[in-house]
Amino acid sequence: xxxxxxxxxxxxxxxxxxxxxxxxxxxxxxxxxxxxxxxxxxxxxxxxxxxxxxxxxxxxxxxxxxxxxxxxxxxxxxxxxxxxxxxxxxxxxxxxxxxxxxxxxxxxxxxxxxxxxxxxxxxxxxxxxxxxxxxxxxxxxxxxxxxxxxxxxxxxxxxxxxxxxxxxxxxxxxxxxxxxxxxxxxxxxxxxxxxxxxxxxxxxxxxxxxxxxxxxxxxxxxxxxxxxxxxxxxxxxxxxxxxxxxxxxxxxxxxxxxxxxxxxx
Amino acid sequence: xxxxxxxxxxxxxxxxxxxxxxxxxxxxxxxxxxxxxxxxxxxxxxxxxxxxxxxxxxxxxxxxxxxxxxxxxxxxxxxxxxxxxxxxxxxxxxxxxxxxxxxxxxxxxxxxxxxxxxxxxxxxxxxxxxxxxxxxxxxxxxxxxxxxxxxxxxxxxxxxxxxxxxxxxxxxxxxxxxxxxxxxxxxxxxxxxxxxxxxxxxxxxxxxxxxxxxxxxxxxxxxxx
Numbered sequence: 001x002x003x004x005x006x007x008x009x010x011x012x013x014x015x016x017x018x019x020x021x022x023x024x025x026x027x028x029x030x031x032x033x034x035x036x037x038x039x040x041x042x043x044x045x046x047x048x049x050x051x052x053x054x055x056x057x058x059x060x061x062x063x064x065x066x067x068x069x070x071x072x073x074x075x076x077x078x079x080x081x082x083x084x085x086x087x088x089x090x091x092x093x094x095x096x097x098x099x100x101x102x103x104x105x106x107x108x109x110x111x112x113x114x115x116x117x118x119x120x121x122x123x124x125x126x127x128x129x130x131x132x133x134x135x136x137x138x139x140x141x142x143x144x145x146x147x148x149x150x151x152x153x154x155x156x157x158x159x160x161x162x163x164x165x166x167x168x169x170x171x172x173x174x175x176x177x178x179x180x181x182x183x184x185x186x187x188x189x190x191x192x193x194x195x196x197x198x199x200x201x202x203x204x205x206x207x208x209x210x211x212x213x214x215x216x217x218x219x220x221x222x223x224x225x226x227x228x229x230x231x232x233x234x235x236x237x238x239x240x241x242x243x244x245x246x247x248x249x250x251x252x253x254x255x256x257x258x259x260x261x262x263x264x265x
Numbered sequence: 266x267x268x269x270x271x272x273x274x275x276x277x278x279x280x281x282x283x284x285x286x287x288x289x290x291x292x293x294x295x296x297x298x299x300x301x302x303x304x305x306x307x308x309x310x311x312x313x314x315x316x317x318x319x320x321x322x323x324x325x326x327x328x329x330x331x332x333x334x335x336x337x338x339x340x341x342x343x344x345x346x347x348x349x350x351x352x353x354x355x356x357x358x359x360x361x362x363x364x365x366x367x368x369x370x371x372x373x374x375x376x377x378x379x380x381x382x383x384x385x386x387x388x389x390x391x392x393x394x395x396x397x398x399x400x401x402x403x404x405x406x407x408x409x410x411x412x413x414x415x416x417x418x419x420x421x422x423x424x425x426x427x428x429x430x431x432x433x434x435x436x437x438x439x440x441x442x443x444x445x446x447x448x449x450x451x452x453x454x455x456x457x458x459x460x461x462x463x464x465x466x467x468x469x470x471x472x473x474x475x476x477x478x479x480x481x482x483x484x485x486x487x488x489x490x
Contacts, residue, residue: 100333125360125394127336134333147411151393154410158392162358164325194410194428196390 003036005107005117006238007136008171011152013123015144016173019209019218020231021120022050027220027235029084033115036075036085038106040132041122042097045089052079052216053086062090062097064106071109080221085114095127100134107135116238125159133160138238139168140200145175145186150194157197169200171234176205177248201234203227204248272297280365281313281343291321295331302338315344315365323352328359357396384419391415391429400436411451420444426469430454439476448472448484458482 008021018041025037038061039047048054059074064087078084090097103119110117121132133139139160143153153170160168172188179185188202206227212219219228220235226246233243272287272294286294298316302309314335323345332342344362347353353363383401391397391405393412402419409415413429421433423445434441434456443453447469453460455474460482474484 099336101337151411155393155412158358158395159360161389161392162325162395163329196408 003107003111003114003117004238005111005119005135005137006140007040007119007121007132007138008140008142009121009129009132009156010123010142010149011125011156012143012149015142015149016203016209017123017142018046018050018120019213020140020142020171020173020203021118022047022213022218023220023228023231024235024238025084025116025118026051026078026081026218027232028116028118028239029078029081030220030232031235031239032083033239034083034085034113035116035118036087036110036114037118037120038087039089039120040103040128041120042089042128043091043094044122045091047120048076048086048088049216050213050218051084051086053088054216057088060088060090061106062093065098065102071106095122095131098131100130103131103134125155129156133163133165136165139165140171141168141195141197142171142173143191143195144173145180145188145191147186150186150191154195157195167197169198170195171200172202174205175202175248200237201230202245202248203230203234204246273301275301278315278365281315282309283315283317283365285317286319286321288319291318291323291327294318294321295327295334298331299334299338302335302340306338310339312340314340314342315346315362316342317346318349318352320348321352322349323347323355325355325358328352328355328361332359332361354397360394385417390425393429398435409445417441427453439480441475443474443484444471444487446471448474453482453484455482460484 008017010017021037025035029035037047039045048057053076056076059069063069064071064074074087075085107117119132122128141153141156143149157168172191175188176185180187192199204226206225208222208225209219209227212222219225220231222228230246236243272289274285276283284298328345335342344365345356346363346365356363385399385401385403387397387405390407391409391413393410396414397403398416400418403415403417403421405415405423405425408425409423409427409429411428415421416432416435418436420441421431421443426447427445428449428451430452431443432454433443437456439456441455443455449469453474455476458476471487472484473487474482477483
């Protein structure tokens with residue numbers, strides 16, 4: 001096996017990088033592939049909580065890099081999916097505990113072991129971000145349909161191009177089709193127009209995402225959730241399958257009927 | 266080894282340390298810098314380093330590599346001073362400073378002589394945080410996104426949409442113009458005039474901005490012929 005190393009980054013904080021990593025890694029593992037996700041946000045770790053693994057952490061990424069444990073010891077196996085592992089970040093250290101070449105070495109060690117390595121980048125464009133992209137074969141940029149998030153994404157795309165990492169793919173997260181229709185939110189076309197990079201998926205706004213994160217059960221495990229479906233589709237596209245984009249507009253059923261009645265739709 | 270180490274000279278400046286090099290190939294210069302640091306790990310731990318690479322032409326790969334090698338040794342590279350335009354642009358792309366606070370004492374930087382009709386052709390979109398600066402004209406084949414800056418001594422022509430800052434005639438020439446397919450800029454400047462009154466348009470048309478007879482910046486639709 002030679003794993004593909006995928007880094008998820010955004011520039012701006014709070015757009016859903018960690019949620020995207022948790023969901024994509026889980027979805028890929030649900031497809032029967034072996035996946036390791038690495039939390040690159042040293043000092044502010046979150047990925048363990050979203051995956052529901054916070055009380056299983058014994059060793060973390062800094063322990064591996066500084067040689068206090070073996071790589072396998074820091075790989076926490078997921079509760080539900082035996083092919084999904086997490087290498088958590090250290091909470092008591094900072095970004096300077098890891099260097100870009102440490103990350104390259106770590107990922108090279110993982111390449112022979114798994115199918116996919118998914119790295120969660122911290123917000124910003126400083127050391128933590130440099131660490132996260134150092135080993136990446138492919139970069140996914142997450143953004144929200146907000147002007148500030150898009151501008152930060154643009155900055156990140158510029159840096160990635162300057163570093164000759166190739167053009168990244170875009171995940172547009174938390175799109176609200178109703179706001180877009182009323183011209184109150186940037187549409188997917190607007191964002192693509194600005195960034196000019198390949199779109200790999202659009203994730204609709206969905207409260208189940210927050211519920212899942214708080215429970216430690218990523219939303220991809222919820223068969224009915226639309227955001228879950230969107231993440232499952234992106235995971236398939238990462239694995240090289242051609243999946244058509246979801247129709248975000250059609251919201252049938254009772255909710256749609258209520259919205260039509262109240263004039264919100 | 267002795268001979269190699271003598272290629273690099275380190276001195277303290279206000280903003281940390283400055284490395285200067287004797288004439289040699291970049292491979293040898295960078296190797297000798299790393300050797301120098303390896304010999305004194307405690308001194309360099311946590312240091313902020315600026316490099317003066319003289320006329321050396323460095324590509325992205327070169328700078329990324331030395332930055333990573335330095336960061337492994339606990340040294341953060343924050344500035345690359347160079348006489349080469351290519352190296353300077355590379356450093357800027359990587360977010361490194363290209364000037365250290367004190368001007369070089371031994372030789373003041375001469376503005377590069379540019380013939381009146383020289384232009385820099387940029388065949389890509391200029392993204393947020395990127396800055397393109399050239400003493401002559403600048404032609405951009407792509408967009409100039411919000412948060413990007415294009416500064417030219419001459420005219421600025423953008424074959425694309427503009428949402429970032431454009432500055433023509435930056436050296437003070439008020440006869441310079443700015444042309445773009447869509448000039449919904451956040452701000453454009455010609456010489457010392459600043460304009461920020463432009464609004465995004467539904468159906469953008471090519472426009473030309475210049476300083477009129479009253480001395481104010483104005484833009485008008487570009488009409489062929």
